[in-house]
Amino acid sequence: MRSAVVDVRGLRVDLDDRPVLHGVDLQVVEGEVVTLLGANGSGKSTLVRTVVGLVPSVAGEVRLFGTPLRSFHDWWRVGYVPQRTTAAGGVPATVREVVAAGRLARRKLFRPARKADRAAVDHAIELVGLSDQANRSVANLSGGQQQRVLIARAAASEPDLMVLDEPNAGVDKRSQEAFARALRTFVASGRTVLLVLHEMGPLAPLVDRGVVLDGGHVVHDGPLPTPSMTLTGPPDHHDDHREDYGAGLFG
């Protein structure tokens, strides 16, 4: 039997003293691609944020690779791409610099980058199809390309588990396709993926199972509805939309 990479049991999370997750169970085994679906506000982001240790729980247990979260230290094994962030943040970092930051979890303190680190960074950039942009400033990329930089940053530590929160929301089609290719490569090497999706889109053929949240409860866990079906409302944020669909951004 394949081992559980993510094992969530009876998870209860409160935010601002209000219950947001009411006893959630979620298991993802090695090599599986599981998607979390549900309307805005159903608790998807809270669940993945709790899984990666960013939000404390009130009750229940989270295990990563069989280890309870409180004693888990191998964070390089987990690549996390949060919902709606910009890699730019006003700092004129290049694609390569941002992706290299994702390699830090692998490095010994204060040691300079080794050849293997540089190779892993190059590989992660190639994975998301941005090799020809590697020395460009992230600030000058489209929203979709910036999202791919964040995915490459998460991939640079060569994690065994990738957790992605709406990686395709407000992202142009070309970036969505590049992401689907990257995910296929990642999964082909036997690694595990938990991703929040607004709609299945080009990722549908890659997904093994869907878990649907409604009001902080799991209401479905199993094979997916038809790929074209959208189970969620509109994505939370459209800020990047105009930029993504703007003319000439991809040269």
Ligand SMILES: Nc1ncnc2c1ncn2[C@@H]1O[C@H](COP(=O)(O)OP(=O)(O)O)[C@@H](O)[C@H]1O
């Ligand atoms: N930082 C926060 N403080 C208080 N409530 C929050 C916070 N973040 C989210 N919530 C609430 O928790 C619920 C679940 O939110 P979230 O996990 O972001 O849902 P989803 O990702 O499915 O849209 C929502 O009702 C939301 O308003």
Ligand SMILES: [Mg+2]
């Ligand atoms: Mg969310």
